[in-house]
Amino acid sequence: MRKKLFYGFLAVLLLLLSASNMPPEKEEEQAEQTVSLTIRNPKVEVASEFEDMVSMYEKTHPHVRIQVETVGGISDDFSDLKTQMAIGEGPDIFTNVGYSATEEWIRYLEDLSEESWVFDARDGTLDPITEGGKVYGMPMNIEGFGIVYNKALFRKAGINELPDTYTELEKVASQLKKIGVTPFANGYYEEWKLGHHLTSLAFAEQSDPEAFMSDLTEGKASFADNNSFQNMLRFLDLTLAYGSPHAATTDYYAEMEVFQQGEAAMIVQGNWVEPLLAKQAPDLDAGMFPIPLDDGGNAQLVTGVPSYWVVNKQSGAAEKREAKRFLKWMAESEEGQAYQTEHLRFVSAFRSVQPPETSLSGDTWRRYDQQERRNFNWSSYSPPMKDAFGRILKQYVNEEMSKQDALQDLNHAWQQNSSSH
Numbered sequence: 320m321r322k323k324l325f326y327g328f329l330a331v332l333l334l335l336l337s338a339s340n341m342p343p344e345k346e347e348e349q350a351e352q353t354v355s356l357t358i359r360n361p362k363v364e365v366a367s368e369f370e371d372m373v374s375m376y377e378k379t380h381p382h383v384r385i386q387v388e389t390v391g392g393i394s395d396d397f398s399d400l401k402t403q404m405a406i407g408e409g410p411d412i413f414t415n416v417g418y419s420a421t422e423e424w425i426r427y428l429e430d431l432s433e434e435s436w437v438f439d440a441r442d443g444t445l446d447p448i449t450e451g452g453k454v455y456g457m458p459m460n461i462e463g464f465g466i467v468y469n470k471a472l473f474r475k476a477g478i479n480e481l482p483d484t485y486t487e488l489e490k491v492a493s494q495l496k497k498i499g500v501t502p503f504a505n506g507y508y509e510e511w512k513l514g515h516h517l518t519s520l521a522f523a524e525q526s527d528p529e530a531f532m533s534d535l536t537e538g539k540a541s542f543a544d545n546n547s548f549q550n551m552l553r554f555l556d557l558t559l560a561y562g563s564p565h566a567a568t569t570d571y572y573a574e575m576e577v578f579q580q581g582e583a584a585m586i587v588q589g590n591w592v593e594p595l596l597a598k599q600a601p602d603l604d605a606g607m608f609p610i611p612l613d614d615g616g617n618a619q620l621v622t623g624v625p626s627y628w629v630v631n632k633q634s635g636a637a638e639k640r641e642a643k644r645f646l647k648w649m650a651e652s653e654e655g656q657a658y659q660t661e662h663l664r665f666v667s668a669f670r671s672v673q674p675p676e677t678s679l680s681g682d683t684w685r686r687y688d689q690q691e692r693r694n695f696n697w698s699s700y701s702p703p704m705k706d707a708f709g710r711i712l713k714q715y716v717n718e719e720m721s722k723q724d725a726l727q728d729l730n731h732a733w734q735q736n737s738s739s740h
Contacts, residue, residue: 354641355384359400359413361626363391363571364595368662375658376648383641397702404633411634411642414626415456417447419701428455429630429639436650436669444668448627456627457646458668460659463607463620463683463692464516464589470604472500472584481606484614485550485557492561495584503562504583506574507716512587514709515697518729520610520621521551523693532700535730536737543726550612552715552722558587559716567717579603590679591625593664597677607679609686620686623695624668700736707732 360369366389373385388410390399403409404427415424431437432454437445440458448456468481476495482488492502507513524547525531534540542548559566563577578586579600586592587610596605611618628649630642649655656672659665666674666684674684686692697705708729715725 352637353382353384354637355386356412356638356641356645357386357388357410358645359410360387360389361391361414362591362663363389364591364593365663368594372649372655372658372662375654376645379654380641380644380648383645385645404631407633409631409633411631411638412628412645413631414459415448415629416626416697416702417456417624418699421448421450421455423702424629425450425455427629427632429632429634429643431455431457431630431643431646434643434647436647439650439669439671441668441670444624447624448629456629457650458624459626459628460624460663460665461622461668461683461687462589462591462625462666463622463679463686464520464695465587465607465609465620466585467578467588467592467605467607467679468585469578469581469583470606472581476500476584481608482611483616483618484611485554486614488611489557492557496561501561501563501577501583502585503558504569504574504577504586505558505562505566506569506571506586507566507713508568508570508573510706510709510713513712513716514705514707516589516621517551517555517587517712518705518708519695519697520612520693521545521547522696522699523621524550524612528694528696529699535733538734541726542729542733543723547612548726548729549722552725554610554612555712555716567713575599590664590666590683593677593679594662596679597664605678607682619691619693620683621695622683622687622692625695704732704736707736 358373360366362369369389370387373387377383377385400409400413409427415421415428421428430453432452434454434457436457437454441461444458444461445454448454448458472495473491476491476498478491478494482491495502522528522531531540535542563569563574563583574586575592575595577583579596581603590607596603607620609618609620628646630639630646634642649659650669651671656667659667660672660675664675664677664680666680666687674688675681711720711725711728711732714720715722720728
């Protein structure tokens, strides 16, 4: 009996000794059970690259399993997410565009103020996702919106200088048409390009965009009397007159295909198309320039943070912990930073990350860094407002209403939705 007790005691002692000698990382691995995360990725251009980055993360974090759901492009709609969140089945990581959307979704957003990457963010990039002094999201990247063009086709048409005024842009379109090249590959099927980006350009042209928005709400200003919004419709007219037919039914992918094949010289897009071009048309030499709405000669790229990675407040404690770790890895690890720059072609919103030197993203960064830019404003006005703008401008593209009617309808949409502004 004494022998049995002795051997039993010895076995327990050996177990305790082996446990105390276990390396800390192994100890942590044993303690951490497998955690499954779901990420809603809105970037269709980098769907496969994003999944590859996630796989790379999983290899060094074997206790984490991540499922990526890519939603964007044609189906750029948050209605499915709202339904999921309402029944408590939303993804652990998703995106939010900031400003009014921060207020609208705040009950679902985890406070990320204590995360270390907060202190590395470039000036102003966290403002749209900050509410009551608390930071609720991590900036995805910095993007620029303008005209992406085919350099070889420009040279072929004898265009040696990029247009800086509306009149110069019209001349460029005419020169391209003369050599049998379609100037614009128009894809206006998705309303986000019209309702978000183009209207943001017109807002950015105001001397004080926020004051203009307040004046609209108070009835002191009107789209119909505003030069920038009139010029925005004139620019739309130019792309339709010198562009591919069936613009309202041509989607993002069809537009990109026409451009990639060299059938059209310009697309109204941003540096986010660079990964698609690198993958599907690696030999195409593309550049980007600002959209000149007027003849002032001061056209500037519209830039900003398009959206923020946010953590679902409804997720379990383990899921929230691992979601924050993944975001931290993307923002701070050598592998995460390099992958985003080299493969996703992101212009980082963090000071410690070297921006890419590629044509579109490199140009966006140079203009952003040198202050040769205007700021995105579409996240400042409510999602219902942007959706309404998109529908109205789509009708205009479809020739279902006149210029004056379109501007008056924009006014009406603002008045209807300004309570949520």
